[in-house]
Amino acid sequence: MEEVRATAAWVASRSSHVIVDSAGIEKAVENIREIPRIEWDFEGIHYFDNGPLTVQYLFVLDALNFCFWPDKDLSYDHLASGLKEALENDKSVFDADRLQKFTGPQLRKVLKWPRQLPLEDERIRLLHEVGFELERSFGGKASNLVESCGKSAAKLVATVTSLFPGFRDHSLYKGHQVFLYKRAQIFAADLYGAFKGRGYGEFKDIGSITIFADYIVPAVLQQLGVLKYSSTLGSMIKSDTEILSGSEEEVELRACSIFAVEKMRDLLRVKSGKQVLSIELDLWLWAFGVRCPSLQHHRTLSIYY
Numbered sequence: 001m002e003e004v005r006a007t008a009a010w011v012a013s014r015s016s017h018v019i020v021d022s023a024g025i026e027k028a029v030e031n032i033r034e035i036p037r038i039e040w041d042f043e044g045i046h047y048f049d050n051g052p053l054t055v056q057y058l059f060v061l062d063a064l065n066f067c068f069w070p071d072k073d074l075s076y077d078h079l080a081s082g083l084k085e086a087l088e089n090d091k092s093v094f095d096a097d098r099l100q101k102f103t104g105p106q107l108r109k110v111l112k113w114p115r116q117l118p119l120e121d122e123r124i125r126l127l128h129e130v131g132f133e134l135e136r137s138f139g140g141k142a143s144n145l146v147e148s149c150g151k152s153a154a155k156l157v158a159t160v161t162s163l164f165p166g167f168r169d170h171s172l173y174k175g176h177q178v179f180l181y182k183r184a185q186i187f188a189a190d191l192y193g194a195f196k197g198r199g200y201g202e203f204k205d206i207g208s209i210t211i212f213a214d215y216i217v218p219a220v221l222q223q224l225g226v227l228k229y230s231s232t233l234g235s236m237i238k239s240d241t242e243i244l245s246g247s248e249e250e251v252e253l254r255a256c257s258i259f260a261v262e263k264m265r266d267l268l269r270v271k272s273g274k275q276v277l278s279i280e281l282d283l284w285l286w287a288f289g290v291r292c293p294s295l296q297h298h299r300t301l302s303i304y305y
């Protein structure tokens with residue numbers, strides 16, 4: 001994902017609201033004796049049958065894997081376990097033709113959610129988009145999409161972002177296009193994690209994936225002293241003030257997180273000879289963040305994360 005790495009570095013070299021602190025990175029890396037191995041699905045909430053239906057599930061999951069915070073009771077767990085249960089009850093629920101006809105009330109029923117979902121109309125529009133393009137280009141099956149990428153995670157991310165516009169997570173920053181591709185990359189990582197690097201999860205270039213710039217990981221990096229915020233940004237986050245999607249602050253939070261974790265990964269390699277994948281660092285940071293209820297994160301309404 002060279003364009004993600006390069007454009008995140010471009011932002012980090014010009015950022016003013018968020019600073020990547022080299023001393024903070026050194027310290028964080030020194031304190032890491034062992035990167036705890038976090039099992040993918042440590043929560044036990046995902047569907048898995050070792051076959052194509054799991055791929056369909058993960059693609060639908062990552063099409064909807066964004067913006068849970070506006071409703072304080074909703075979390076990623078509801079999405080993953082709700083979709084899992086729906087699939088266990090009805091194996092054809094995520095068939096491409098049915099995805100194209102999904103309605104808001106149906107999605108609420110699947111997620112057992114009693115009220116309007118955050119960005120519900122967008123969630124439905126994205127399900128329709130996924131169903132339509134899967135049917136048009138891949139015989140309705142996300143597994144065919146994955147197979148068409150010849151075990152390359154980079155090709156998978158490129159294919160998903162070019163054919164499914166909802167996954168095209170990018171911004172303009174100081175006049176430059178910046179690519180962050182959170183949901184497209186996490187789809188590749190979820191396949192890798194669920195299938196344990198085999199079958200649909202085998203990628204010869206899994207090391208090319210960066211972390212997934214969401215709203216949890218920047219907050220964890222700030223706690224670790226790896227990111228420093230300007231006082232204005234710090235107070236906006238503390239007071240839960242909405243930060244607009246595409247604003248300099250928002251792009252810096254996300255891009256600097258990607259850049260900082262790439263630096264941590266480089267330093268780990270130099271200091272201890274350890275080859276760590278960015279996705280392993282991501283899962284460790286994210287799992288830490290979601291277990292920390294006092295963690296304050298930035299609030300942006302976005303379909304990208």
Ligand SMILES: Nc1nc2c(c(CN[C@H]3C=C[C@H](O)[C@@H]3O)cn2[C@@H]2O[C@H](COP(=O)(O)O)[C@@H](O)[C@H]2O)c(=O)[nH]1
Binds near residue numbers: 066068215217
């Ligand atoms: N960077 C990063 N962000 C991730 C995930 C995951 C889940 N990955 C699964 C893969 C294997 C594991 O077993 C996990 O279950 C969700 N998110 C993001 O978090 C936010 C939701 O937070 P809260 O509101 O507290 O539920 C939201 O932006 C969501 O998109 C991740 O892995 N990395």
